Amino acid sequence: MTRPSFKFGRQLCALIAVGVLLSLGMPAQAELLPTPADLQARMPVKPQEFTVIEPHLSFKGEPPVRRLYRGYSADQVLGLLLGPDWRKRSQQELEFRALDGYVSRIPVERFARYKASLVFALADASQSFTVDNKGQNEKNVPLGPYYLVWDNIGAPELLAEGASYWPYQITQITLRQADSAALLPASLGEGAAQRWGEHAQLAQKYCLSCHQINGFGGDKMPLNLAVRAKLLDDRSWHVWLLTPQAFKPGTSMPPLPEALPHAEREAIAAKLHAYLKALPVLP
Numbered sequence: 001m002t003r004p005s006f007k008f009g010r011q012l013c014a015l016i017a018v019g020v021l022l023s024l025g026m027p028a029q030a031e032l033l034p035t036p037a038d039l040q041a042r043m044p045v046k047p048q049e050f051t052v053i054e055p056h057l058s059f060k061g062e063p064p065v066r067r068l069y070r071g072y073s074a075d076q077v078l079g080l081l082l083g084p085d086w087r088k089r090s091q092q093e094l095e096f097r098a099l100d101g102y103v104s105r106i107p108v109e110r111f112a113r114y115k116a117s118l119v120f121a122l123a124d125a126s127q128s129f130t131v132d133n134k135g136q137n138e139k140n141v142p143l144g145p146y147y148l149v150w151d152n153i154g155a156p157e158l159l160a161e162g163a164s165y166w167p168y169q170i171t172q173i174t175l176r177q178a179d180s181a182a183l184l185p186a187s188l189g190e191g192a193a194q195r196w197g198e199h200a201q202l203a204q205k206y207c208l209s210c211h212q213i214n215g216f217g218g219d220k221m222p223l224n225l226a227v228r229a230k231l232l233d234d235r236s237w238h239v240w241l242l243t244p245q246a247f248k249p250g251t252s253m254p255p256l257p258e259a260l261p262h263a264e265r266e267a268i269a270a271k272l273h274a275y276l277k278a279l280p281v282l283p
């Protein structure tokens with residue numbers, strides 16, 4: 001997939017933001033991020049350094065790789081951009097849009113549980129702000145303008161999730177109502193939220209940053225999972241989600257996080273398949 005130029009990406013983001021605001025008709029608050037230089041001029045404090053275990057570079061059975069980044073606590077930046085009350089909207093989510101079409105939607109409530117930082121450089125300024133993304137078979141991927149990292153040292157539950165909530169190339173942040181209409185449509189039947197709520201959350205967390213469900217999700221590889229899931233048998237589905245490299249060597253589709261216990265990865269794959277097969281395909 002070609003990467004849009006920086007300028008084009010921004011215009012696209014602005015258009016998408018307006019589109020989202022118009023189409024939902026609900027109060028969503030979208031903010032294009034200032035450049036790191038502009039942000040530093042606006043922030044009341046100096047950038048800090050944050051050490052994390054870099055999930056794109058750390059693998060099961062190998063010593064974890066630490067990295068030192070420079071940036072701000074996400075709290076401070078979000079407070080500046082969205083106003084001091086953003087944290088109180090616990091029913092909402094923050095949507096991070098990236099230059100390459102990746103979209104990460106993260107429950108606001110998660111920012112109260114764990115410490116996140118929005119970084120724009122490595123602490124050692126002589127090193128380039130890039131990462132090898134082995135899960136996606138990509139090398140020297142630019143992380144800028146912004147990368148969301150989590151304080152995962154001493155937090156095994158975060159380490160187990162791998163890079164699931166670590167969007168990079170972030171250009172825009174939107175505070176919005178969690179959108180259940182696309183993921184839990186009325187046509188799923190009565191009690192859908194109870195029956196399939198957890199499944200929809202899993203899809204959101206692990207798949208919809210790149211893929212879509214009935215038009216909702218990311219643009220990195222915008223295939224409709226509600227269609228595709230019905231075409232794959234259980235075995236192919238599991239192989240594809242757990243070991244996509246076995247299915248298609250060199251693919252840029254990442255496996256479900258390998259640091260999760262095997263049984264849990266199997267269970268997530270099975271839940272996703274059941275849910276996506278049940279989900280009606282909407283026009």
Ligand code: HEC
Pocket residue numbers: 136203206207208209210211220221225228229232240241248250251252253254256272
């Ligand atoms: C980082 C982006 C990304 C994420 C996250 C992601 N995928 Fe993919 N996926 C891709 C790409 C890219 C392809 C195309 C791969 C190729 O053809 O090499 C793909 C292809 C697929 C396919 C098509 C396989 C076929 O029939 O050819 C399915 C099914 C799929 N993904 C399901 C999922 C599911 C389910 C999840 C969540 C558990 C997920 N993907 C998460 C990027 C992603």
